[in-house]
Amino acid sequence: MRNRVNHIQIPRFWNSSSKDGRPxxxxxxxxxxxxxxxxxxxxxxxxxxxxxxxxxxxxxxxxxxxxxxxxxxxxxxxxxxxxxxxxxxxxxxxxxxxxxxxxxxxxxxxxxxxxxxxxxxxxxxxxxxxxxxxxxxxxxxxxxxxxxxxxGIARIDNHYAERELNEKGTDGVFIYLDGAPRSEGALYYRYEYEETYKIIAPEWTSRDFQLTNYDPCAIPIEYDLEIVPRTEEQQTCYKTVPSTRVLQNDVTTLANPEILRYPVRFLGATDFMISHRYSILVRQFVQSxxxxxxxxxxxxxxxxxxxxxxxxxxxxxxxxxxxxxxxxxxxxxxxxxxxSEERLFFSFEDLFPDLEKPPFVINCVPTSSPEGHISYCAPQPGPNPCPQSIVELVNLGLIAYISPNSEGLGTCPGTYAYVRRECGDCTVLGSNEVPEFWIE
Incomplete structure (x- = not known):
């Protein structure tokens, strides 16, 4: 039956109607x-x-x-x-x-x-x-x-991860796929992928800073700084990243045009993305x-x-x-x-049981600084040798609470120890919503 949906009325005009198999x-x-x-x-x-x-x-x-x-x-x-x-x-x-x-x-x-x-x-x-x-x-x-x-039509038959060394001798994981044409004409392919990985904040605690009534220009400054229980999930998050590249492959020179062990992706064993659990969705397109x-x-x-x-x-x-x-x-x-598309999951321990997990994306060393600061509207006595105060950093959303500063951390020790926000709050790097497709 013919579809009738907002036909665009325009005049018709005349219309004309890699060899080694590596990607x-x-x-x-x-x-x-x-x-x-x-x-x-x-x-x-x-x-x-x-x-x-x-x-x-x-x-x-x-x-x-x-x-x-x-x-x-x-x-x-x-x-x-x-x-x-x-x-x-x-x-x-x-x-x-x-x-x-x-x-x-x-x-x-x-x-x-x-x-x-x-x-x-x-x-x-x-x-x-x-x-x-x-x-x-x-x-x-x-x-x-x-x-x-x-x-033509082709499907992905197998999608798997294997630990191997790449051409530079780097230990890591190759993401491979196998496939075969389902009709004639399926000779040219391109691939896209989307990666999703778990993020766990390494210095997460159940409590965090809460700053209210902050007036940096009052003399002296005014603020209320409390340590309160967290009200949302900030320990475990997920990040989804679409590929910024597309792979191409042709099988025209192969006697049997099947796709075997096609390398879609390589991730080194120190890549932060595979620190905990990782998933990749690969989409295969048959091209003319x-x-x-x-x-x-x-x-x-x-x-x-x-x-x-x-x-x-x-x-x-x-x-x-x-x-x-x-x-x-x-x-x-x-x-x-x-x-055709297939999704793959693996955890770091599945492939690298003998290795330590990859390092976090930043250095999460606890430190401290003075709790308050001189009023922004008061005459400044001169250069301040100390780092920004805790209330300034909390106001900017740059730090996460660790504990009372009982060890005297920092060049100018203050009341509390803290880390950069990313270390204690995973929502800086990803979403705290579990993807619908996620499998542990």
Whole structure:
């Protein structure tokens, strides 16, 4: 049955329809689009290349669009290019976005947040159908992709961790996966992963500072400093980190196109992330030859040593073009892909029973300083040789309580001993909410 969902009425235009098997790595397009105006790159597509003016920041539409065979609300991200002087990526928030199929269906997308557009309906891409991306940008430029379809289907069969030495002789753990195609055409792959790890504050205590009625300008200063029981979980937390790179692999040169012991990740035995319990979610995407080459070109670009030397003309082409304005350049590739994912857990003791746990991210040595300080509004007698006072550090949220300072710690001993906040409060580094998928 044909879906009727907010069809975008625009005119149709003509549409064109590594060899050794080792992985290559590229950074996500959105993380380095600011560099795309900075160096020349060779690209392959039949879509006309875009030439960028030297010493200017071009207004490029940046498209990140991978539709998968998962039944879900699909997502597409639109942003604008940005220069080296800009810290944030400007989102494109007022575009009209739709995906059309050769079966007459149209799936409309709505803007959710930060340039991310979400399909109104759940759908999964299907074999034997072609899909086209259509975008009407906020400035009226119309963009259309070439028709794309699934290249093949493959699944991850096994996902495991093994303790080994890497090529530099570093003791650690390799994350491997095995897989095999489920249909013809599954020859090119890319991988993303998301890591989650447990954090335990090494100097956590059940009590902490509470500062109220603090007036640093009163003469003398006014404050109430108490040691009170903690009211929330601050000993055990969890941190989830998405990968900042994507791995690519092709099996075109293999007699049997199976994937065996593909190295997704290596973590040294001293890596803080595996101190307690660690999990990694790996997603495998089957790519077309064109998509593989496009992302491989991005990898080659990001690895260029000359990219920071000077601002030079840049070139980029993909399978998306502006069909009503030749002066509306675009970066991105519209990808139709089959995806498979697997999650793995392990604890440090599982693989390294003979080693001490990796050190904490900072040095957690207890110290002390005077409890109070001279009023900020009083005449200053001269340089103060002592560290910041406890009330100042508590007010800034920089320390956690340890105990009374019975051992006289610190160059200017005060009433209480303390550590840096991270050492006694794990929420500085992660979330105290246990992830839904977490397994001990």
């Amino acid at each position: 290559t790595i590229w950074n996500r397009p959105g993380s380095f689009i600011c560099l795309l105006a900075a160096a020349p790159v060779l690209f392959f597509s039949c879509v006309e290349t875009v030439e960028l003016e030297e010493q200017s920041t071009p207004d490029l539409l940046v498209i990140e669009a991978s539709l998968t065979d998962e039944l879900k609300n699909q997502q597409i991200r639109l942003t604008r290019s940005f220069g080296f002087e800009t810290d944030s990526v400007p989102p494109e928030t007022r575009a009209q976005v739709a995906v059309e199929t050769n079966q007459g269906e149209t799936f409309a997308f709505r803007h959710a947040e930060n340039g991310v557009y979400v399909s109104d309906l759940e759908f999964a891409v299907e074999p034997g159908r072609t899909y086209e991306l259509v975008i009407v940008a906020s400035d009226g430029a119309i963009y259309r992709s070439t028709p794309e379809e699934l290249s 030859a064109e998509a593989f080459s496009y992302f491989q070109s991005l990898n080659d670009f990001s690895a260029s040593e000359s990219v920071f030397n000077s601002v030079q003309p840049g070139f980029l082409s993909g399978n998306i073009e502006a069909v009503n304005r030749i002066e509306a350049p675009v970066i991105g590739f519209f990808e139709i892909t089959s995806v």
